[in-house]
Amino acid sequence: MTQQYPAELPNKGPRPKEELEDLERIWATPKGFKLLTAVNNTVVGTIYIGAAFLFFVLAGILALVMRTQLAVPDNNFVSQDLYNQLFTVHGTTMMFLFAVPAVEALGVMLLPQMLAARDLPFPRLSAFAIWAYIIGGLVFFSTILYDLAPKGGWFMYPPLTLTEYSPGDNADFWLLGIGFIEISAIAGAIEIIVGVLRTRPPGMTLARMPIFAWAMLIFATMIVFAFPAVILATMLLELERAFGWHFFNATYGGDALLWQHLFWFFGHPEVYIIFLPAAGLVSMIIPTMAQTPLVGYRLIVVALIATGFFSFGLWVHHMFTTGIPGLSLAFFSAASMAVAIPSGIQVFSWIATLAAGKTRIRMTVPSLFIMGFLFIFVLGGLTGVMVAAVPFDFQAHDTYFIVAHLHYVVVGGMVFPLFATFYFWVPLVSRKMLSERLGRWAFWLMFIGFNTAFFPMHITGLAGMPRRVWTYPGYLGWDLLNLISTIGAFTMAAGVLVFIIDLVRNFRFGPGGPENPWNAGTLEFLPNDVYSTRSIPHVTSREPLWDQPNLAQQVREGLHYLPNAPTGGRETIITSVIEAKPQYVIQMPGPSWTQFAAAAFTAACFLLLTVKAVAVALTCGVLAIVSCILWAWQLDRPDQGEVDIGGGIRLPTYMTGSLSHSWWAMVILMLVAASLYISYIFSYLYLWTVSPEIWAPGGSPALPPLTYPLGSALLLICGSVLVHWAKKRLPAAGRLSLSALALLVLAAALLAGAVGLEVLGHLQTGLDPSANAYSAMVYMASVLTGQAAFAVIILCAFACGGLVARRLDRKRCVTFDNAALLYWYTAAQGLCGLVLIHGFPRLIG
Amino acid sequence: MSKGLLRTIAGAGLVLLAGCNPQQSAFAPAGVEAERINVLFWVMTIAGGLIFAGVIVLCVLAIYAGDTLRSRLSGERLITGAGIVFPIVVLSVLLVYGFVVLRAGAGAPPSDDGIRFAISGEQWWWRVTYFDADGNRFESANELHIPVGRSVRLELTTADVLHSFWVPRLAGKLDMIPGRTNVLTVTATEEGISRGQCAEYCGGAHALMAFYVVAQAPEDFKAWLAKESGPAVKIEGEHAAHGAQLFLDAGCGACHTIRGTPAHGVIGPDLTHVGSRFSLAAGVLPNTAEAFARWVANNQHIKPENKMPPYNIFTRSELADLALYLESLK
Structure with missing residues (x-):
């Protein structure tokens, strides 16, 4: 291996003492109840993981209650109604409140350390996502205590979840509560993508990136494309429940299977969304324990990308028994098997790495959990291949065989690596290591308990036991198997309890833990404090700590980049996407109440809507928007001129255009909106194939005359042009441009007008949104574009405020650029909608 | 491996694992479709077990074997061989086998006596409707009678939410979906009673929505049908x-x-x-x-x-x- 050390280190020592004091003051963690305002990734990341772990324990307790009920046949420990709530909340909590947040939390906590960045690029956005999730999640979970919990299963299939079969607010808690937590997951995903692509240390090219960063990049990208589908599904179902817009009711031309398509288009990638980061963690821990670089790094990266790609092509394997045509069965069966190959590549890479170590792998607690992971996950993968064979799935589907399979995959694939992670990375946030002795107990109890609980379920399922049954008769031969499973479940719980005892005894939050106790090669084991590393290293290989001798010492002494705080605030280096060349210094916000208030009010808004307290909910919604505006207003900092980061590199402190991190975030947000809209277009066309007879002009009022869509299109196009002109008329610094202001206001008005005109046209034809699936779909296009337009109008108002306050000018124009980007996107989406709504029925009619 | 041997293993496994009454067990097939799937299951289980054992052995060797063997396992050749080439071959074979099993049921001729069977899932019971050759329609519930040795087409619908019709001993399951009629073909191979149960969560008493299928010799079935289609018996006493x-x-x-x-x-x-x-x-x-x-x-x-x-x-x-x-x- 050729190593290119920088000819000399970027900065000269010894560094002045004030630099360290500045860093400590600027990055200090708020004390007491002000901890709620904290934004630093190690602090909020730890809170995030803590919350996710809490939900793991809570949902685990629900599982124990269920296992107690099923321990013997004809049991009456819990009632039928409570049991139905229990499995719904168990599944929902484990998937939405534990698994995804836990891996996202690891991203928030570990990524900046692995990339030696001071923080993620949008610290308040992560804090917002975390608090929204914690508040919303706790309220959602507590419904199980008041008999208010949803009971439609974590998959919430209609028609069971329609008002007719699920009256009461229970289902709404799922739809609104979980719906907005998905939004928080998307916020985190945007943060992670921009973080991985733009905040790497100088010299860390994509090919030198730790595997975990690759895994998180793919994870976050998958969230961007997968979550919008379920958000759309949730919106449609809530609209049907609240206002009778028939998307899923077959009597009115809707289709229950539409939900299944949308749900599993999210739900299957979801499994890999959970698994990929965990696989990334395994790919970090194994080389460290074997003290040798990962074998097949490039193959693993390809495998991760392939998994992400394939996972979008197999959602129908959850629907093999719905009676879909044979050709679809064949395609999705093949795709479901193909996805096993990238997992195989990773498994054998890990085995090869174990063999490559000069000495045998150290059997520490993290290693044990990794071995447990390999054992369980390989078994789960093999049963996964079995159920990918369609005829076998006809038997296994919706039985305890699947319960066994899915737990082997997600507990093996994610929970065991997570525990390995706890033991492995704890020195990053704790002054003390966790106990090796207690850790071994925890591992063996969990490993034996897990297999005792779940292995017999393969047999129980094929012996005929379906899932989601609260009781079963004693004469079918399922009793002994169920009793064994229950014993296993409690054994596993005992293992988790031992881990909690270990936490209580040994986990002490704060910097100053042992330095690089495992002799790892990656940057998160550099000396750390609240400001992350003292200076940001120049990286020349994949395992810098192994390949660059004295790196830790040099970094601690501030001899690498940015050993100080030249702008006087929080900052880190933004580098280029592929080569990681330093581009500018990003000024980042510090602690604030604004993002916390925004999170609390957003949560309140959604949850109050659930219980139909509309007025209070809308008030909270307005307060949430106000909080966001305050938060964004504080973010927009002026240019501080160029600063020196060392090595003769001078970087700007303000950036606009496609180099700016903000531009990247906005583009990713547009991708999210576009996936949502594509899911909508799919839904529209899908329902047409199901019930073409209700489509206009045959089965519904004729479309409005072409003047309406053409007028609407004209408004959208004119508005976009006005925004373009406004950009050209932005004033010089410190000046006010009334023409730019007027153009922006006019553009916002045109956008609102365009949406209004489209709705008006359909109202005039007498089309009633609750008439049938067609009419509901027609108005849904305007709902989606109206929603985007609402955001655009707020951004335009924000930019206008900036203009008036003379904070927005030709150079300092990031807020304007963001508004403009989203404006153009919304106009384009609106035009697509017009073509679909007015063109498609004319084409087929 | 011969079918007979597989069945012996299956039978042994069943006695060992599932214990007493197998009337709802996929391990005790009494229908053509279920039998094919049972064979598929055992083939996959044995192959999967061997692969699993192989991976574990490789893993143990990678850690505890001597230096020569370990260094041989440490290259990318292991990854391409065991992680790419091997699964592609095995999965291709399995895919084709799966399709063969899937196709096998598709071409079977329907029963020729003109009787139609329609089952509607309702919260939380089964409405069973027979249409005889003359077009007469009569209803029963929670119990289905079919002739042995005939390929029977069951027309599955729902009156409310999703349900799934599943008799593990006869065939795999098929969902009942509003606005659709799904057709499941079953062919009983022996006389006797099998139990089935709703397999798609349908709310409330989903766990308590079972039914029985009675497979009868064709002539017994005819006799039963004649009686079942008539009015209720005279009251005595x-x-x-x-x-x-x-x-x-x-x-x-x-x-x-x-x-x-x-x-x-x-x-x-x-x-x-x-x-x-x-x-x-x-x-x-x-x-x-x-x-x-x-x-x-x-x-x-x-x-x-x-x-x-x-x-x-x-x-x-x-x-x-x-x-x-x-x-x-x-």
Whole structure:
């Protein structure tokens, strides 16, 4: 291996003492109840993981209650109604409140350390996502205590979840509560993508990136494309429940299977969304324990990308028994098997790495959990291949065989690596290591308990036991198997309890833990404090700590980049996407109440809507928007001129255009909106194939005359042009441009007008949104574009405020650029909608 | 590996693992479709077990073997060989095999006696409708009779939410979806009774929505069909007559039909021959007079949320007469 050390280190020592004091003051963690305002990734990341772990324990307790009920046949420990709530909340909590947040939390906590960045690029956005999730999640979970919990299963299939079969607010808690937590997951995903692509240390090219960063990049990208589908599904179902817009009711031309398509288009990638980061963690821990670089790094990266790609092509394997045509069965069966190959590549890479170590792998607690992971996950993968064979799935589907399979995959694939992670990375946030002795107990109890609980379920399922049954008769031969499973479940719980005892005894939050106790090669084991590393290293290989001798010492002494705080605030280096060349210094916000208030009010808004307290909910919604505006207003900092980061590199402190991190975030947000809209277009066309007879002009009022869509299109196009002109008329610094202001206001008005005109046209034809699936779909296009337009109008108002306050000018124009980007996107989406709504029925009619 | 040997292994496994009554077990196939899947299952399980053992052995060797072997395992060749080439070969074979099993059922000729079977899933019971060759239609509930050795097409629909029709001994499951009719083909290979159960969560009493399938020799099936299509049997005895009167007076006929009487309700199960069925309340209770009495008075406790209100209006002797009447409807 050729190593290119920088000819000399970027900065000269010894560094002045004030630099360290500045860093400590600027990055200090708020004390007491002000901890709620904290934004630093190690602090909020730890809170995030803590919350996710809490939900793991809570949902685990629900599982124990269920296992107690099923321990013997004809049991009456819990009632039928409570049991139905229990499995719904168990599944929902484990998937939405534990698994995804836990891996996202690891991203928030570990990524900046692995990339030696001071923080993620949008610290308040992560804090917002975390608090929204914690508040919303706790309220959602507590419904199980008041008999208010949803009971439609974590998959919430209609028609069971329609008002007719699920009256009461229970289902709404799922739809609104979980719906907005998905939004928080998307916020985190945007943060992670921009973080991985733009905040790497100088010299860390994509090919030198730790595997975990690759895994998180793919994870976050998958969230961007997968979550919008379920958000759309949730919106449609809530609209049907609240206002009778028939998307899923077959009597009115809707289709229950539409939900299944949308749900599993999210739900299957979801499994890999959970698994990929965990696989990334395994790919970090194994080389460290074997003290040798990962074998097949490039193959693993390809495998991760392939998994992400394939996972979008197999959602129908959850629907093999719905009676879909044979050709679809064949395609999705093949795709479901193909996805096993990238997992195989990773498994054998890990085995090869174990063999490559000069000495045998150290059997520490993290290693044990990794071995447990390999054992369980390989078994789960093999049963996964079995159920990918369609005829076998006809038997296994919706039985305890699947319960066994899915737990082997997600507990093996994610929970065991997570525990390995706890033991492995704890020195990053704790002054003390966790106990090796207690850790071994925890591992063996969990490993034996897990297999005792779940292995017999393969047999129980094929012996005929379906899932989601609260009781079963004693004469079918399922009793002994169920009793064994229950014993296993409690054994596993005992293992988790031992881990909690270990936490209580040994986990002490704060910097100053042992330095690089495992002799790892990656940057998160550099000396750390609240400001992350003292200076940001120049990286020349994949395992810098192994390949660059004295790196830790040099970094601690501030001899690498940015050993100080030249702008006087929080900052880190933004580098280029592929080569990681330093581009500018990003000024980042510090602690604030604004993002916390925004999170609390957003949560309140959604949850109050659930219980139909509309007025209070809308008030909270307005307060949430106000909080966001305050938060964004504080973010927009002026240019501080160029600063020196060392090595003769001078970087700007303000950036606009496609180099700016903000531009990247906005583009990713547009991708999210576009996936949502594509899911909508799919839904529209899908329902047409199901019930073409209700489509206009045959089965519904004729479309409005072409003047309406053409007028609407004209408004959208004119508005976009006005925004373009406004950009050209932005004033010089410190000046006010009334023409730019007027153009922006006019553009916002045109956008609102365009949406209004489209709705008006359909109202005039007498089309009633609750008439049938067609009419509901027609108005849904305007709902989606109206929603985007609402955001655009707020951004335009924000930019206008900036203009008036003379904070927005030709150079300092990031807020304007963001508004403009989203404006153009919304106009384009609106035009697509017009073509679909007015063109498609004319084409087929 | 021969089918016979596989079956022996399957049988041994079954006795060992699933214990007593296999009437709902996929390990004890009594239908052509289920048998094919059972063979597929054992082939995959054995192959999967070998692969699993192989991975574990490789893993152990990678850690504990001597230096020469370990260094041989440490290259990218292991990854391309075991992680790419091997799975592609195995999975391709499995894929083709899976399709063969899938296709095998598709071409079977339908039963030639012109009888149609329609089953509708309803919260939380099964409406079973037969159409005979002459186009006559009659209903039953929670029990399906089919002739052995004939390929039978079951037309599956739902009256409310999603359900899934599943008799593990006969075939895989197929969902019942609003607005659609799904057709499941089953071919019983031996006479006997199998139990089935709803496999798609359908709310409330999903766990208590079972049914029985009775596979009969074709001539027995014909005889049964002839009897089942007729009206209810004549009432014998004073108590039963009293029970019949109570049935009508209490308004049971608003929901239930007993052909040959004024009871014409269509909301609940047809009770014309309820006394001849294997179970009550969709596989929840045995078919005895005592069970009828318990059900009428206490059904919300036995099967929570079911759509029948509990009838506490009867005295003990009235309840006994009513139960006697119902049980006599053979």
